[in-house]
Amino acid sequence: MPGSMPSLRTALGAGVLVMGLGAGLAVIASRATRSAEVEARIAARQEPVLTPAPGPAPQGLPVVTPAGREEGKVPQGHVDGVALRSLLLRRQFEELTLAVEQLQWGMESNPQDEHWMTDGILALGNGSSESTELLDAWVEASPRSFAPYLARGTHWVSVGYLRRGGKTVGATAKEEFAGMHEAFERAVPDLVRAWSLQPKAVAAARPLIYVANALGDDEARERAYTRAMEQCPTCADVRAVYLHGLAPRWGGTYEKMDAFAEAQSLAHPKVGFLRGFADFDRAHDLVVQGKNDQGLVLLAQALSAGDYWEFRLARAKQLRRTKALDAALEEANRAVALRPARASVYFERARIFSNSRKWEPAGKDLLHALRLDATDSDGRALRDHVVKGVIYDAWEAHKAGRREEALGLLELAGELAPGNPEVARRRAWVVKSPQQAEARAEEKQGEGAEDFRTVQQRDYALARERRFKEILPLWDAFIERNPDHGLAYMERSGTHYHLRDLKSALSDLKKACDLGVNEGCARARQVERAKAAAR
Structure with a gap:
């Protein structure tokens, strides 16, 4: 009937409208998906490769003075960033404040020790997500000191660069720039506050210059640099970061x-x-x-101007890329000697060791670097490969009858990858191996509970028969004689767990973590999450 059906034009118009609406919704959905992918990428960069145990707290000023140092070439001592960071992780804020203030006083009396403050603050403000709440708590505990503001401001600058990523401007998403800007907005007031509380804290200039470089703010860079030079006319680190900002990639020449x-x-x-x-x-x-x-030729020219650690590090990387691994290792060793508190020199040396299939030194360097900076992209890229290599060498040592070497390597792998099931399986196999157990028993006859490996062997043998109540006294006796043995607490926690004593298991895991065992920290978090989920 007339009027019962729409005209052709109306129908086509409605179809176009529906198609247009569908296309619009598809575009919106595509943008939402892309935005979610970018946000996930940003979050992944900020996620620590691992959450290391705090390690032992320093006794006195956390500075290492090497023996036989080369006067005028190698720094006269360096800050122990791992020890300094352990005070933050342990929430020993009073001791941490004093330590940073002492580093500042040392730098003021001897500007050649500027790197103590530079590297110490970088270790405290490395951008790790676990640091945010800790640094807030430190500021609250020590609001009159410049130290926590300087560390927290540096932290947010590090977060800003993590959020932005390392790609060119054209390849960087607007969400990455927005995340960087938001972090910088949190950083700058803290850095300004730190510098106002301690006018000679020139370590605040470095992160402020990095912010200015990223934002293209030449005036802010000049202000920070000029003020730093007024307070410390001979400081080298500030000059170096300022000079970086004059490079063409930052708009200079x-x-x-x-x-x-x-x-x-x-x-x-x-x-x-x-x-x-x-x-x-x-x-x-x-x-x-x-x-x-051609790059190597230019780096040789750079080194002719002075033996600077960044030049050595860059040369190590280029030699590694050309497969000249022995020469690369020499350069990396020199970079470590020149700047032993920087995570980047250990990451690079770990990569060189990895390429040379020297898995144990690669693992040790990687672990040390991750204790200084657990969010570094090099650490993220290296970790799984190095862990596999360490496990491989451990198994080869096991097959050759070198039990202690095998277990030591597996413990290193466990520190790098807490909770890795392959590490746990192979460690159990080595400990329980009948041939190994007999040799160990003969070797350690008469030592009994005094020897960790002997108790560990007995533990695993009894556990196979589920005789957990007989295991507990063995570990109790060993720990009574060795109260600072982190791995013993971790092993005893497993016995408590099988006896359904979660409270004691968690207590032992926290003690293992406190004594520097990464795997103890990881398992403690797992138990706490399980307890929370069960409530």
Whole structure:
């Protein structure tokens, strides 16, 4: 009937409208998916590769003074970033405040020790997600000291760079830039506050300059640099980070870099290494283009200006890429000697050891670096590969009858990858191996509960028969004689768990964590989550 059906034009119009609406919804859905992917990428960069145990608290000022140091070439001591960070993780805020203030006083009396503050604050403010609440608590506990504000401000600058990522501007999403800006907005007031509380805290200038570089704010960079030089005319670290900001990638030029470096070197001959920065930056660009040989030539020129740790580190990386691993290791060793408190030098040496299939030193360097900075992209890329290599070497040692070596390697793998099921299986196999057990029993006859491996063997043998009540006295006796043996607490926690004593199991795991056993920390978190879920 007339009027019972829409006209062709009306029908087509409605169809176009539906199609347009569908296309619009598809675009919205696509944008939402892309945004979610970007947010997930940002979150992944901020997630720690592992959450290390705090390690022992320092006794006195956390500074290591090496024996036989080369005067004028290798720094006269360095801050122990792992020990300093342990005070934060343990919430020993009073001791932490005093330690940072002492580092500041030391730098003021001897500006050559500027790196103590630089590297110590980097360890405290490395951007790890676990640090946020701890740094807030430290500020609340010590509101009159510059120290917690400086660490928290540095932390948020690190977070900003993690959120942004390391890609070029064109390849960086708006969500990544927004995350960076939000972090910087939290960082700057803390850094300004720290510098106002302690006018000679020039360590605040470095993160402020990094913020200015990222935002393209030349005036802010100049203000921070000028003020730092007024307070510490001979400071080298501030000059180095300022010079980085004059590179072309930050809107500067090589001419500006060379002019600045030359002027500074004439006024202060000890910072003559600054004249190598332009070549150092050019070498970086050549590496991006895959021109490693030309990059090595430029780095040699940079090193002719001064034996600076960043030049050595860059040279180690380029030599590794060209498969010259022995030469790369020499450069990495030199970088470690020049700046032993920086995580980046250990990450690179771990990579060189890994490429050389030297798994134990690779694992040890990686573990140390992750204790300093658990969010580093190098650590994320290396961890699984190195763990597999360490497990492989452990199994080879086991097959060759080198039991202690095998167990030591498996414990290293467990520290790098807490809760890894393959590590647990292979460790149990080595401990319970009849051939190994007989050899160990003969070797340790008469030592009984005094020997950890002997008790561990007996534990695993009894556990196979589910005789857990007989295991507990063995560990009780051993721990009474060895109250600081972290692995013993971790093993006893398993016995408590099988006896359904979760409270005691958790207590032992926390003690193992407190004594520096990463696996104890990871398992403690698992038990706490299980208890919370059961409530």
